[in-house]
Amino acid sequence: MAIAxxxxxxxxxxPPEIQPxxxxxxxxxxxxxxxxxxxxxYTVRGGYSTLKTSLMNRMFRxxxxxxxxxDVLNGVDLDVAPGLTLGIIGRNGSGKSTLLKIMAGIIRPDxxxxxxxxxxxxxxxxxxxxxxxxxxxxxxxxxxxxxxxSKAETExxxxxxVEFAGLADAIDDPVxxxxxxxxxxxxxSVAVHADPDVLLIDEILAVGDxxxxxxxxxxxxxxxxxxxxxxxxxxxxxxxxxWCHEAVWIDGGRIAARGYPTEVTRLxxxxxxAEDGPPAKERSLRDSLRPGRLAAVIxxxxxxxxxxxxxxxxxxxxxxVENVGDTVWRSLPPTRRGTVMVGGRLHSGxxxxxxxxxxxxxxxxxxxxxxxxxxxxxxxxxxRYRVDVDLVNEGICxxxxxxxxxxxxxxxx
Amino acid sequence: MKSAPRRSLTARPAGTSLAxxxxxxxxxxxxxxxxxxxxxxLKLRYRGSVLGFVWTFLNPLLLMAVYSLVFSFYMRIAVxxxxxxxxxxxxxxxxxxxxxxxxxxxIVGGSSLVTKSLxxxxxxxxxxxxxxxxxxxxxxxxxxxAGWLYGVSPSPLSWVFxxxxxxxxxxxxxxxxxxxxxxxxxxxxxxxxxxxxxxxWFFLTPIVYPATQxxxxxxxxxxxxPLALFIEAYHAVFVSSSWPKLxxxxxxxxxxxxxxxxxxKIFDGYRDTFPELV
Numbered sequence: 001m002a003i004a005x006x007x008x009x010x011x012x013x014x015p016p017e018i019q020p021x022x023x024x025x026x027x028x029x030x031x032x033x034x035x036x037x038x039x040x041x042y043t044v045r046g047g048y049s050t051l052k053t054s055l056m057n058r059m060f061r062x063x064x065x066x067x068x069x070x071d072v073l074n075g076v077d078l079d080v081a082p083g084l085t086l087g088i089i090g091r092n093g094s095g096k097s098t099l100l101k102i103m104a105g106i107i108r109p110d111x112x113x114x115x116x117x118x119x120x121x122x123x124x125x126x127x128x129x130x131x132x133x134x135x136x137x138x139x140x141x142x143x144x145x146x147x148x149x150s151k152a153e154t155e156x157x158x159x160x161x162v163e164f165a166g167l168a169d170a171i172d173d174p175v176x177x178x179x180x181x182x183x184x185x186x187x188x189s190v191a192v193h194a195d196p197d198v199l200l201i202d203e204i205l206a207v208g209d210x211x212x213x214x215x216x217x218x219x220x221x222x223x224x225x226x227x228x229x230x231x232x233x234x235x236x237x238x239x240x241x242x243w244c245h246e247a248v249w250i251d252g253g254r255i256a257a258r259g260y261p262t263e264v265t266r267l268x269x270x271x272x273x274a275e276d277g278p279p280a281k282e283r284s285l286r287d288s289l290r291p292g293r294l295a296a297v298i299x300x301x302x303x304x305x306x307x308x309x310x311x312x313x314x315x316x317x318x319x320x321v322e323n324v325g326d327t328v329w330r331s332l333p334p335t336r337r338g339t340v341m342v343g344g345r346l347h348s349g350x351x352x353x354x355x356x357x358x359x360x361x362x363x364x365x366x367x368x369x370x371x372x373x374x375x376x377x378x379x380x381x382x383x384r385y386r387v388d389v390d391l392v393n394e395g396i397c398x399x400x401x402x403x404x405x406x407x408x409x410x411x412x413x
Numbered sequence: 414m415k416s417a418p419r420r421s422l423t424a425r426p427a428g429t430s431l432a433x434x435x436x437x438x439x440x441x442x443x444x445x446x447x448x449x450x451x452x453x454x455l456k457l458r459y460r461g462s463v464l465g466f467v468w469t470f471l472n473p474l475l476l477m478a479v480y481s482l483v484f485s486f487y488m489r490i491a492v493x494x495x496x497x498x499x500x501x502x503x504x505x506x507x508x509x510x511x512x513x514x515x516x517x518x519x520i521v522g523g524s525s526l527v528t529k530s531l532x533x534x535x536x537x538x539x540x541x542x543x544x545x546x547x548x549x550x551x552x553x554x555x556x557x558x559a560g561w562l563y564g565v566s567p568s569p570l571s572w573v574f575x576x577x578x579x580x581x582x583x584x585x586x587x588x589x590x591x592x593x594x595x596x597x598x599x600x601x602x603x604x605x606x607x608x609x610x611x612x613x614w615f616f617l618t619p620i621v622y623p624a625t626q627x628x629x630x631x632x633x634x635x636x637x638x639p640l641a642l643f644i645e646a647y648h649a650v651f652v653s654s655s656w657p658k659l660x661x662x663x664x665x666x667x668x669x670x671x672x673x674x675x676x677x678k679i680f681d682g683y684r685d686t687f688p689e690l691v
Contacts, residue, residue: 039689101688105531108685122530129526131453133460142453145446146530 027117029198029229030080030103034112037073037098037253072098074253075112082117083380084354085220085230087244087261089237089268095253096233100124100200103231118197118229121147126187132176136167136186139175143190157193164215165189185212192219199223201232217243225313225381237265245346245354245378260343262358263392296391297322298342301372304387304411313379315411319389321361322370329365340365342373344387345406353380358392385411432681433674436591439533447536447543454544469548470555473503480621492623494563494652500556501651502620502644508549509586509640510611516541516590517597517607524691534687535680538594542587546579556651567650574656578646581662581669585639588672595683598690620644639668 072095080086090096101107102114104122129146130139140161144154154161162171165185175183192199199220220243223230234240240247240261247264249257257267302318319342323329329340341358359375379385388406440447462468477499484490492498519537520527527534560566567575597603618640619627627635635641642665646657 106528107688120531124529129523129530131457133457134453138453138456142449145443145449146526146532148531151445151449 027082028079028115029082029084029117030078030231031115032076032078032099032103032112035073035076035078035099035102035109035114036071036111037095037102037107037109038069038071040069072253073102073109076250076253076255078248078255078258080229080231081352081354082229083224083227084246085224085232085244087240087247087264088231088233088250089235089240089247089265090250090256091272094250096250097124097202099250100202100231100233103198104200116198119148119195120198120200121191121194121196122200122202123188123191124200124202126184126191130175130183130187133174135174136162136171136178140171140186140190143187144194147191147194149194153195161186161189161193164193164219166212181212188216192223196228198229198231201230201234203233203235221313224378227380237268241265243378245380260358260392262341263343297324298389298391298407300407300409304409304413306413313381313413314376315379315387315413316374316376317387317389317409317411319359319373319375320370321365321373321391323365323367326367328367329361331361331363331365341392342375342389343392344375344377344389344409346377346379347386347388348380348383353385379411379413382413385413387411432677435681436533436535436677439535440539443532443536446532447540450536450540451543451547454540455547458544458548469552473500473507473552474555476503484621490622490626494565497556497559497563497565498623498648498652499621500559501647502618504549504552504556505582505643505647506615506618506620506640508545509582509643510615511548512542512545512586512590513593513607513611515545516586517593517604519590520594520598520687521601521691527691528688534684535591535677538590538680539587542583542590546583550579560651560654565652565654568654568656571650571654571656574646574662575650577662578643578650578657578665581665582643585643585665585669585672588669588674588676591676591680595680598683598687614638614640617641618644636664639665639672642668 076095076099078099088096088099098107100122101124102109103116104120104124105114105116106122106124129143131142134142137158140158141151141154144157144161145151149157162168165182165188167182167186170178170182175186178186201220220230232240232244244261246258247261248255249264249268251271256271257264299320299322300317301320304315304317306313306315321342331340341360343358346353359373361371361373363371365371375389377387387409389409390406459468464471477496480499480503481496485492485495516538519541520534523534523537526532526537557566593603593607617634618638619635624632624635624641624645635645642661646661646665649655649657
């Protein structure tokens with residue numbers, strides 16, 4: 001039973017060890033700097049320019065007025081460390097999908113630089129170029145080539161593709177006879193067999209039956225375990241929280257927030273769902289953050305073990321958290337302001353891998369009380385890791401931002 | 414504007430400034446995809462139709478029958494082996510005009526591929542030209558059959574000349590289709606212009622009438638019309654059982670290079686705008 005206690009004196013002893021996100025030794029898998037993109041606005045009347053309008057404009061030296069452009073991305077800087085799973089959330093039309101297409105190289109930005117290391121497989125729309133009159137088999141071969149596999153690679157993986165899609169019986173039927181689920185399964189199966197280094201996923205797992213979604217996630221977990229970089233765009237905040245090491249909230253073509261998935265989704269929720277009414281005014285943990293004053297003591301009750309979940313590496317650790325400050329910790333849904341959670345920053349050796357899921361405290365904790373928190377977090381694969389456990393409140397990592405060191409917990413899985 | 418480096422799953426081989434070289438290396442690099450799309454295109458044309466491949470023959474044969482009736486019997490045009498003469502011009506013309514008609518729409522019509530995946534988009538117009546070429550090649554036996562009926566057959570030497578003529582027509586058509594497909598993304602009028610223009614072009618080309626019917630002072634027009642030169646070359650091979658004149662081939666080479674250089678340049682200039690506009 002490992003015991004680690006933070007006491008006031010330790011603030012002076014331990015210099016801060018926290019690295020900024022993605023600051024590891026390895027170069028970023030994806031690096032966007034100052035990416036801008038503007039689209040011309042198209043109205044129904046001027047759906048696309050005709051030769052006539054173009055000639056007229058040229059003749060009369062008319063320029064499109066500035067209002068006819070829509071700035072979709074206004075200077076996005078984003079580094080994604082290799083092996084990280086990053087979720088992108090945001091309102092409709094906030095530029096998420098454009099960002100993904102720019103990462104994929106399908107759209108070229110108007111300004112800024114894009115750098116992507118390794119082979120990219122964009123799951124922007126599954127089964128791109130499937131032709132309804134052709135059999136599944138024929139479409140698999142063509143789609144494989146379209147998304148960048150060689151013919152030999154497709155041939156070699158063909159059986160596995162069909163098996164994963166669960167279409168062994170229907171593979172020689174024309175695709176037009178497929179249900180939309182079968183269509184999607186086949187498209188997804190081909191895409192994940194492309195063996196990419198960087199997987200870009202745009203809102204595709206929202207559909208599909210339970211068992212297939214399960215298998216998709218299994219596959220994504222396998223990608224994570226293999227150290228692949230994944231960027232996923234989703235409106236399903238739950239899946240972002242569950243699968244991503246980090247999340248980014250895009251708003252108005254800019255990054256509005258980046259950090260722990262639960263924290264970012266909470267901020268997003270707060271911004272979007274303002275109609276929920278103003279949150280109750282309460283003294284939050286933040287108020288007790290005064291220099292030299294300790295608000296929490298965290299101990300490990302039960303060292304990390306692997307959970308029985310089959311499809312990816314999830315570790316579980318039992319923590320004892322004691323409130324030694326003078327505020328009440330509120331246990332609220334993760335999207336509400338003022339809730340107190342336990343979070344962690346995951347490291348492999350000295351490399352920062354990303355921030356992990358939060359664990360909610362099970363009940364309100366008054367000053368002087370202690371509570372047992374079950375903290376579950378994903379790991380990218382087997383190996384030795386260190387999780388720096390911290391207390392989180394309103395986006396503040398309590399220990400880290402106080403200039404102290406969070407509680408390091410060694411994990412081997 | 415173009416500060417972002419181009420990199421993708423289908424990273425192209427070392428970049429070069431000449432658009433034509435980029436286009437050709439892209440096509441060669443992605444030859445497996447080109448082949449697969451080509452096979453799909455061909456299968457698509459015949460799958461589900463009862464007569465299938467016969468359609469390739471039937472259309473030029475019907476045209477030939479009607480033109481023979483009109484020009485041989487009604488208007489009494491004096492051309493030896495008129496049916497053969499017609500066919501030798503109609504088949505390459507069909508290749509050319511179908512390529513232009515379909516190819517102009519290649520990028521707009523292939524939007525599901527253009528906006529969602531990464532591959533050099535010139536593949537789509539190229540596949541249109543190639544699939545129509547395959548159709549032309551498959552209909553050559555028809556031409557030989559007609560020649561056999563008239564007692565005319567190409568000499569071995571004319572076969573040798575047929576190869577560069579076909580290659581040149583392929584290149585010439587591709588250059589044109591690249592430019593038209595790119596323009597059509599921006600100006601959808603292009604497809605209508607092409608459809609109308611092709612009809613005019615057909616009658617300005619000596620296909621239903623022999624080039625000798627053109628008044629001497631208008632002959633320069635024929636030299637200005639690459640298709641007239643192509644058809645002349647085919648006539649030489651299949652009807653006169655001789656070979657095309659060397660100056661014809663030289664002119665065709667010049668036209669083809671110009672078409673490819675300009676077409677690839679235009680296409681490359683517009684390339685980045687396709688995903689947003691289709």
